[in-house]
Amino acid sequence: MTVRGALMRVLLQEDVNFLLTNRLPRRFATNLVGRFSRIxxxxxxxxxxxxxxxxxxxxxxxxxxxxxxxMHDCFTRRLKPGARTIDARPEILASPCDAIVGAIGRVLGDEVHQIKGMPYSLAELLGDAADAVPFTGGTFITLRLTAAMYHHFHAPADLTVERVRYLSGDCWNVNPIALRRVERLFCRNERAVVNCRMHDGGAPFLLVAVAAILVAGIRLTFLDTDRLLREGGDRTVPLSADMAKGEEMGWFEHGSTIVMFLPEGFAPADGISEGSPIRQGEALARRL
Structure with missing residues (x-):
């Protein structure tokens, strides 16, 4: 067995992984790695x-x-022109990012789940019960960006960004090991709720960008990318920012998670299942 293989075998043991990535001063470690990565x-x-x-x-x-x-420059790297192909079909919502597909399902009342057996409240995640109402009976799709992946995210359709709500919070790891152990993890972590409306048909949808341990930064291209989103504190920003399908919306400073919420009348695209990889621009959801 190679040295890398032996190290990975140890680090992938659940107890060891959880201890090393969560049972430490998470914000201190995040700030420290953030500063180190910029050397x-x-x-x-x-x-x-x-x-x-x-x-x-x-x-x-x-x-x-x-x-x-x-290292930060590598974290936030851009791609070669043409490295991703955007599914241009109007009934298709393209994946906003490279990711591993996580939990998928229906929004049952106010309940969704981060992993089987670990539910959380959509109203708590969004910070407002009224914002959850349009998505009752709709669909959610969780997308986990690993540390090695391309960290930028893009518009899944031609859309207008109508509002961003930033909610400060913790920076737990968002890997499956932590999702199995930490209740309501997405609701605990720092996150940005991006309210969007599709140009074709006017349906609303949400992209919830959830930051994670280590660099844990979120930047949005239609706001101020010179500062991390958290630097302005908790706030709601009304907007009217039009974006074309595939246009860059922002990036994470490190691996993290995006949860997409769609109203009734949409479903996951063919072939989308929990645990499957997907690349930015590929078909993620479709209008029924």
Whole structure:
């Protein structure tokens, strides 16, 4: 067995993984890694990325460049032009990001689940019970961005962003091990609720960007990308920002999660199932 294989075998043991990624001062560790990742010293950045590759399946073959000033520069890398193909069919909502598909299901009353047997309240997640009402009986799809993935997210349809609500919170890991152990995890973590309306038919939908441990930053292109979203504190920002399908909406500073909520009349696209990988632009949901 290789050294990498032996290390990964240890780290993937549930108790060890949970201890190392959650039972530590999460915000302190997040801020520390955030500062370290921005060090623009060639030896530091190259060594950091090399270590990162040992513990992940980092693939830079589709990156616009493989020369990075810092580990943070690699985290937030852009892709080569044409690296992703956007499904242009009007009835299809494209995946906003590269991800592993997590929990999928119907919104039953106010209840959704982060993983089987671990429900949470949609109203609590959104910070407003009234915002949950349009999605009762609708569909939710959870998308987990791993640390090695492309971290930008894009418009799944031609849309208007009508509002963003930022809710401060913790920075628990969002991997399946933590989701099985921490109740209402998404409701505890820092998150941004992005209210959107499709141009074709006017249906509302939500993208909820949930930050996670380590860098844990969210930036939105239609707001101020010079500052992390959390720097302005809890707030609701009304907007009227039109975006074309596939246009960049923002990025995470590290791996995290997006939960999409759709009203009745939509369903997951063919082939979408829990645990399956998906790339930004591929068919994620469809209008019935």
């Amino acid at each position: 623009e010293q060639p030896l530091v950045s190259k060594a950091s990325i090399r270590v990162w590759r040992i513990f992940s399946d980092l693939d830079l073959s589709d990156a616009a460049t493989t020369r990075f000033r810092s």
